[in-house]
Amino acid sequence: MTFQKRAHKILELLETYGEVEIRQLATKIGVSEVTVRRDLTSMAANGLLYRTHGGAMKISDVIKPVSFANKAEVNLKAKDAICKRAAEDIAEGDVIFIDCGSTAFRLCQFIKNKNIKVITNSLPIVNELQHSAVTINLIGGEVDASRQAIHGTMALEHISRYHADKAFLGVDGITAEGLYAGSEYEAANTLAMAAQTNCTYMLCDASKIGKTSYLKFNNLSIVDILVTNYNGPELNKFQSKGISLSPVTV
Amino acid sequence: MTFQKRAHKILELLETYGEVEIRQLATKIGVSEVTVRRDLTSMAANGLLYRTHGGAMKISDVIKPVSFANKAEVNLKAKDAICKRAAEDIAEGDVIFIDCGSTAFRLCQFIKNKNIKVITNSLPIVNELQHSAVTINLIGGEVDASRQAIHGTMALEHISRYHADKAFLGVDGITAEGLYAGSEYEAANTLAMAAQTNCTYMLCDASKIGKTSYLKFNNLSIVDILVTNYNGPELNKFQSKGISLSPVTV
DNA sequence: TTAATTATGATTAAATTTGATCGAATTAAC
């Protein structure tokens, strides 16, 4: 029995039952479980099925995640502590930028009752602050459903029209060499906001410190204050680059 | 029972009851409460549900309270009929403006599967079209929580940057003398969109015809096509002013 | 036929999944 014949058989069974188990396939096809496992791995790599622990499922039966809005975040405690610390620096009457990252989102809860103006490209933040004391300016442009945010040329131009006292931004990673983002959009947005701000706060839980990512988009010069729960040797390097530290404990 | 199967079951129960408890899920699925808790945490992380203390809720009940507000609308049947008629004129590839009124919102259901670009200042429309075939361009500016829309100088300027094939707009009232709006913002928005469009559709259920309101903001010259379920003597006057009629029956 | 490549099966260490337990955190009751 060749691989092609087995693959055909597996897809047939998947079509009938919606899901299959490795043991069941091994007996039904008459090969070892190792071979079935290999077949499933290769078929999954080609997008023919969805691999589960102990078997496989039809692709169409797999549930796709819909929105990141209410994401049960990792490092929530750290992020909340960081945002609480950052919020202490926000004064009544301030105009602030907030980016669309998951860390900055946690800032909302601490600023709901402040009389400030928030400029953001994040839809969840708009939802969150909608009926609060905060005045919201939503950045216009293309809607990115997966990131629940606005981006594009128009968004950058929108940002360039405004000027804020402070910007509260996140990144995918930060090292002494510079800032790292997960996409061009995030990078462009971060740079645009930082350019129109008196004081840029970088909100980074410990997992971001020393981490590199897809795109290195700038050196550290745009960062004024680093708020983090990280407490290690890297911090000195940041300080020597002129960044003020605002350490928090979780 | 794999994680994927349990996830299916949980979403199914969630769909039926709107909310679920951990204990109930554990017995129903036949796994420990610890496992259910883990499943819910992971599903919440993927945005599949909203985690509560002791269970979970459907995400749509939590995240989209805005679009639900429009359910208790008056003249829903008429509005739907009007929007269905209007949607027939929208071709693949079209770029269209949609304003933030309650009538135009009903257009969403009829365009979800079209490959078009929608430019709007309405937050409920963004929510509604977020995971559809439609590309969304959200107009930036001040967020008006009560109207669930964006307005202001920046919004008008944003609109002026774009050009659409068609605009689908509503008004507070329309007579042979002109168009009436409930606020300066609505009026400015309507004018801005109409100015950047080849063909302006006015969506008006019968209650708007012949009605005047707070602010008369323009004559009828900006209107190209009037879609309405109204069927009375006023219609001739509109026609004599150069407006095409697109009548619907409820 | 022989050498080389590929596919299969067995074995074992690593990774996942699940359930149990317990202190911490949250909610409800008073």
Place this chain on the structure above:
DNA sequence: GTTAATTCGATCAAATTTAATCATAATTAA
């Protein structure tokens, strides 16, 4: 506000599944 009852998150252990390694069988090319 304080206390009691749940619920949560973290950690550990057991069971299962997986990936990696290696040896053997089958297939192919020279």
